[in-house]
Amino acid sequence: xxxxxxxxxxxxxxxxxxxxxxxxxxxxxxxxxxxxxxxxxxxxxxxxxxxxxxxxxxxxxxxxxxxxxxxxxxxxxxxxxxxxxxxxxxxxxxxxxxxxxxxxxxxxxxxxxxxxxxxxxxxxxxxxxx
Numbered sequence: 001x002x003x004x005x006x007x008x009x010x011x012x013x014x015x016x017x018x019x020x021x022x023x024x025x026x027x028x029x030x031x032x033x034x035x036x037x038x039x040x041x042x043x044x045x046x047x048x049x050x051x052x053x054x055x056x057x058x059x060x061x062x063x064x065x066x067x068x069x070x071x072x073x074x075x076x077x078x079x080x081x082x083x084x085x086x087x088x089x090x091x092x093x094x095x096x097x098x099x100x101x102x103x104x105x106x107x108x109x110x111x112x113x114x115x116x117x118x119x120x121x122x123x124x125x126x127x128x129x130x
Contacts, residue, residue: 003072003075004072004075004076004079010055010058014058015055015076018051018054018055019051019076019079019080022047022050022051022080036088040084040088043084044077044080044081044084047076047077047080048073048076048077048080051073051076052069052073055069055072055073056069
């Protein structure tokens with residue numbers, strides 16, 4: 001945050017509030033994950049443009065140069081990407097937390113079917129050797 005604030009020439013609290021405003025705090029359910037994955041890149045691009053305009057206007061020319069502003073926006077986009085990845089990880093963990101509930105019965109059924117198949121095949125005298 002300090003690097004971004006220094007590059008833009010704004011107060012660190014202002015930069016943090018701008019990023020929070022862009023990020024939001026919505027926690028959504030499992031059905032939200034897939035559509036949101038598709039739109040994260042677009043949202044990050046739009047947020048970067050909005051932050052560039054906001055910081056450029058707010059600094060009133062106090063930013064050292066366009067290169068500093070570009071570096072600050074690049075850092076902000078990276079921050080947004082990390083937050084989005086963190087949210088996706090949390091949502092994915094919520095979805096797969098109970099994976100064993102569906103997976104365990106299927107695995108046990110498959111094991112029983114394989115054991116029954118082998119037992120019946122051996123009982124009937126079927127072998128690999130003639």
